[in-house]
Amino acid sequence: MPQESQKNKIIASLCENHALALLGVESSDEEDEAIESFLISMSCLLNNRRSVHFGLPKCSSWQRNVLRNLDESRFNQMLRVRPEECERILELIKNDAVFKTSSSASQLPIELQLKIVLYRLGSSGDGQSVRKVASLFGVGDGGTIKNVTQRIFKAILRLKNEFLYWPNERERLEIVSATGKEMPGCVGYIDGSEIKLAEAPVMQHEIYYSRKRQYSVKLQAICDYKLRIRQVTIGFPGSVHDAKIFSNCSLAKHPERFLSTSQWVAGDSAYPLKPYLITPFRQNSVEHRKEERDLFNAYFSKYRVRIENCFGLLKEKFGSLKELKFRMLSTSNKKECNDWIMVCCILHNMLISFDIDNENSNEVLMPQFPLSSENNMRNCLLRYIQNQNI
Structure with a gap:
């Protein structure tokens, strides 16, 4: 009796799918093909004592x-x-x-x-x-x-090396020149974002549980002023702090390979202050006066927010990144998850590159504001901002 009940359910489903398929046909040939497929499937089902899986009905x-x-x-x-x-x-x-x-x-x-x-x-x-x-x-x-x-x-x-790559020295100078009146010397903007997982990973699921109370993997990216992603680090568990992810990336280990003198990237207060990584003043900072710190932070965040805009654009364009329907089962399986995110990043850059006109100029302008090197970069930027607001 249970087998007969299950078979009746399959028959009813088969009839329903056939009716839907007939609604989508646009010619007599397609109708004949659909009817023939239905009759064959029904014949196989009725002549077998046990139920048969016919797969998904197809209609192109x-x-x-x-x-x-x-x-x-x-x-x-x-x-x-x-x-x-x-x-x-x-x-x-x-x-x-x-x-x-x-x-x-x-x-x-x-x-x-x-x-x-x-x-x-x-x-x-x-x-x-x-x-x-x-x-x-x-x-x-x-x-x-x-x-x-x-x-x-x-x-x-x-195609990754063609569309997602760190700018060479000449391109960095072009970026610095284009943004020289905003934050002199700034090459890019860095931050981390969580890619939420719809299911908990099978192995070590607890380390993927983030402070946002969700299972996720981390995506750290550096973008330029046109919101192109120039460097990514993908796959750290959701519980890992942004500063630790940064300490493991190639920029932190070998900054001299990525940035020339007086060039830097902008990050939020989760990152450590470095000569090549400028961050806003923290709430407990005792440097300068409070009014100066507030002025710096407000001005700084106006441009640093570009990385937030980049993540927003990425996830809005590729909605699968809002909640990835992916269950992490093993190391190889985790690589598939990372590849999914990387492909979205590459396509993001592709689409931006399609929209960028050929604006390459033979003339490379240098920053108009002289920036000091070593440890005084943030103070130097503060003076620049103060001069802008006079």
Whole structure:
């Protein structure tokens, strides 16, 4: 009796899916194909004593007839990129070796694979569900989505050095020149952000529980004034303090490789004050007068907030980062989580680079305000701010 009850449920579900499939057909050939598929499935089910899993009913009409004809605004809402941006990303990855396999099984079109991954990256909540994505795009919900995601990730990760890199000496001078009237010598802005996990990690879950009372992994980034990410550190557990993450990054270990004399990055009070890392005055500071400290902090935060804007833009564009539907099971599994975040960062920079006009100039201007080196950088900046407010 229990088996018969379960079979009746499957029959009812099969009939319902068939009815929905018929609603989406647009030609007599598609209708005949849907009916034939339904009859075969029903025949197999009725002639087997035990229930049979038929997989997810597939219908590609949405992505074939609807997605391709969406206007720019609706296309952007679905895939989080404009149609022309999607085309440019496709051009960058289409010749990658990952799409040229010797396997006899043919892959989905690269354009479709890219759209599936963009939809997953841009979706929050249940929108990331494998079954929902498979149903929407008309592909299998077994290993298809996983394989497609891995291929696109590999292709995009190979472009990391092209789109996510630390500026060389000339580019740093250009950045300093462009922002010279704001905070002279500032190359970038640093901060950490939590990527919330929907589930607790299986191993050592307690170290991933952050002060915000959620399981998360940390993303530390340095961005420039155009909100491009120039350096990232990904994967530290949510309980790790920003200062400790910074002490383990390459900039902290070898600042001379990343910054020239009088160049620095701006951070919040969670970071240690260094000659190359300027932070605001803390509440318990006894340096200078309170009015001077308040003036400095207010002016400083007006520009340091760019890294907050960068994180906001990143998570708004790729909604999956608001709560990652990812369960950490092992070390290799953790790498997949880190790759997901890194791919979002690379795409973030790609989209910004598409919008940046060719503004390269042969002339590199030097900062107009002379900055001292070593330990007086913050005091020097304070004097500059005071002069600006006279």
